[in-house]
Amino acid sequence: xxxxxxxxxxxxxxxxxxxxxxxxxxxxxxxxxxxxxxxxxxxxxxxxxxxxxxxxxxxxxxxxxxxxxxxxxxxxxxxxxxxxxxxxxxxxxxxxxxxxxxxxxxxxxxxxxxxxxxxxxxxxxxxxxxxxxxxxxxxxxxxxxxxxxxxxxxxxxxxxxxxxxxxxxxxxxxxxxxxxxxxxxxxxxxxxxxxxxxxxxxxxxxxxxxxxxxxxxxxxxxxxxxxxxxxxxxxxxxxxxxxxxxxxxxxx
Amino acid sequence: xxxxxxxxxxxxxxxxxxxxxxxxxxxxxxxxxxxxxxxxxxxxxxxxxxxxxxxxxxxxxxxxxxxxxxxxxxxxxxxxxxxxxxxxxxxxxxxxxxxxxxxxxxxxxxxxxxxxxxxxxxxxxxxxxxxxxxxxxxxxxxxxxxxxxxxxxxxxxxxxxxxxxxxxxxxxxxxxxxxxxxxxxxxxxxxxxxxxxxxxxxxxxxxxxxxxxxxxxxxxxxxxxxxxxxxxxxxxxxxxxxxxxxxxxxxxxxxxxxxxxxxxxxxxx
Ligand SMILES: Nc1ncnc2c1ncn2[C@@H]1O[C@H](COP(=O)(O)OP(=O)(O)OP(=O)(O)O)[C@@H](O)[C@H]1O
Ligand SMILES: [Mg+2]
Numbered sequence: 001x002x003x004x005x006x007x008x009x010x011x012x013x014x015x016x017x018x019x020x021x022x023x024x025x026x027x028x029x030x031x032x033x034x035x036x037x038x039x040x041x042x043x044x045x046x047x048x049x050x051x052x053x054x055x056x057x058x059x060x061x062x063x064x065x066x067x068x069x070x071x072x073x074x075x076x077x078x079x080x081x082x083x084x085x086x087x088x089x090x091x092x093x094x095x096x097x098x099x100x101x102x103x104x105x106x107x108x109x110x111x112x113x114x115x116x117x118x119x120x121x122x123x124x125x126x127x128x129x130x131x132x133x134x135x136x137x138x139x140x141x142x143x144x145x146x147x148x149x150x151x152x153x154x155x156x157x158x159x160x161x162x163x164x165x166x167x168x169x170x171x172x173x174x175x176x177x178x179x180x181x182x183x184x185x186x187x188x189x190x191x192x193x194x195x196x197x198x199x200x201x202x203x204x205x206x207x208x209x210x211x212x213x214x215x216x217x218x219x220x221x222x223x224x225x226x227x228x229x230x231x232x233x234x235x236x237x238x239x240x241x242x243x244x245x246x247x248x249x250x251x252x
Numbered sequence: 253x254x255x256x257x258x259x260x261x262x263x264x265x266x267x268x269x270x271x272x273x274x275x276x277x278x279x280x281x282x283x284x285x286x287x288x289x290x291x292x293x294x295x296x297x298x299x300x301x302x303x304x305x306x307x308x309x310x311x312x313x314x315x316x317x318x319x320x321x322x323x324x325x326x327x328x329x330x331x332x333x334x335x336x337x338x339x340x341x342x343x344x345x346x347x348x349x350x351x352x353x354x355x356x357x358x359x360x361x362x363x364x365x366x367x368x369x370x371x372x373x374x375x376x377x378x379x380x381x382x383x384x385x386x387x388x389x390x391x392x393x394x395x396x397x398x399x400x401x402x403x404x405x406x407x408x409x410x411x412x413x414x415x416x417x418x419x420x421x422x423x424x425x426x427x428x429x430x431x432x433x434x435x436x437x438x439x440x441x442x443x444x445x446x447x448x449x450x451x452x453x454x455x456x457x458x459x460x461x462x463x464x465x466x467x468x469x470x471x472x473x474x475x476x477x478x479x480x481x482x483x484x485x486x487x488x489x490x491x492x493x494x495x496x497x498x499x500x501x502x503x504x505x506x507x508x509x510x511x512x513x514x515x516x517x518x519x520x521x
Binding site: 080081093102133136153 | 412414415417418419420421422423424425428432433436437439511514515516517
């Protein structure tokens with residue numbers, strides 16, 4: 001695992017409706033240690049996705065640096081695995097081929113990448129669905145596949161933009177717990193975007209509250225791991241932290 | 253009422269088991285009506301042939317080897333023209349779909365030339381290439397290429413940008429994005445373009461054969477008109493319809509079933 005550093009990031013968009021440049025991200029600096037899980041929360045339009053898309057290399061930063069380990073990054077790369085809100089599985093590939101896609105890009109021969117992909121599918125409880133196409137899977141299963149597709153490629157950093165926002169509440173809790181279990185085993189460096197305060201507090205080592213393109217505050221989450229929902233929903237510390245973050249988001 | 257429903261039910265059962273039956277059954281009333289009108293003798297037999305006359309003509313022309321030879325000529329011309337049209341059209345469509353500059357530059361030109369229409373070119377082509385394969389290939393390529401280019405470009409544009417991003421993040425180089433994301437993502441639209449292109453191309457070919465032909469199904473029909481043989485014209489029409497059905501049912505539809513439909517990109521008909 002490697003650390004992820006954002007240094008004095010700026011992003012301005014050209015807004016054709018107004019005809020001027022609008023500032024989406026204003027001087028954001030963030031230090032995510034190797035193996036640390038950081039969640040970014042904030043009201044809609046505060047710039048969460050913009051930050052993630054810059055880190056992923058999908059958008060150029062107007063100013064500032066993005067550093068993975070000790071290497072400044074530009075453009076997308078397999079050192080930063082991305083999990084998308086709408087899964088972004090390739091519809092024309094079976095689940096196992098989706099999960100093995102990154103390995104294929106590295107030139108790993110088919111039997112070997114199928115073996116590795118299968119291991120990850122088992123990790124996500126998807127081994128039965130290996131030969132199916134994404135559209136034949138439920139939303140929850142698709143996102144499990146989306147997560148292990150990123151993991152199977154062994155990224156240094158995992159980037160997730162509201163990955164569980166488009167599944168139902170029950171499935172979301174299950175996926176959150178599964179993510180905790182998998183993350184507990186491998187300790188990836190994670191940048192996790194969400195507007196769900198409870199989710200942020202449940203998952204993260206640290207919650208960053210974003211407001212109008214700048215960091216409002218960072219709150220360390222000291223709740224011991226492993227965390228499970230049935231134990232935490234009534235937990236005093238969890239409730240206190242959630243309330244604190246929520247207050248800040250609403251004031252943002 | 254119940255009996256009718258039951259009969260329909262039984263038909264559905266058999267049709268599912270014998271696709272040939274499902275394909276042929278709808279023509280039974282059509283042929284029956286045709287036969288009935290012909291038998292009623294409203295029109296002179298020479299102008300309005302009955303099914304047995306056409307079948308007889310089919311046997312004769314096949315026996316003489318004329319029909320197979322003409323069919324081969326027509327299909328060969330279509331295949332040549334369509335192949336060139338696809339080989340030029342798909343790359344051009346991808347270029348137009350991917351590049352905003354190419355789209356701005358080419359789109360008006362594409363629409364302009366598409367509007368001119370294939371047959372409108374024939375007088376000029378006859379001056380350039382004369383009465384030969386050159387003219388016919390040009391007409392078919394011309395007809396095929398526009399629907400292929402335009403639909404391919406639309407297909408490329410319909411691919412969610414997230415899919416490209418996902419592939420990039422997994423380490424896919426540019427050419428892999430092309431082969432593993434752009435091409436399969438555009439495939440359902442490319443098939444639509446092909447289907448349209450083949451249909452237009454087929455019609456253009458018949459028209460070209462009628463005007464410049466020395467052989468082929470279109471020539472057969474036009475030649476029959478000169479001889480006043482309505483039977484052969486009707487035969488030519490039936491051959492055209494059958495051929496299109498075969499291309500659609502045996503080539504296009506299976507490809508569509510195996511790709512876009514399985515992937516959930518297009519809904520089943
Ligand atoms: N392509 C773009 N062009 C112009 N403005 C943009 C563009 N993308 C985002 N913006 C603006 O930048 C700001 C931040 O957008 P962003 O998508 O990062 O917000 P977000 O925090 O992810 O919101 P949400 O919670 O709704 O996903 C918004 O004001 C948005 O309108
Ligand atoms: Mg967003």
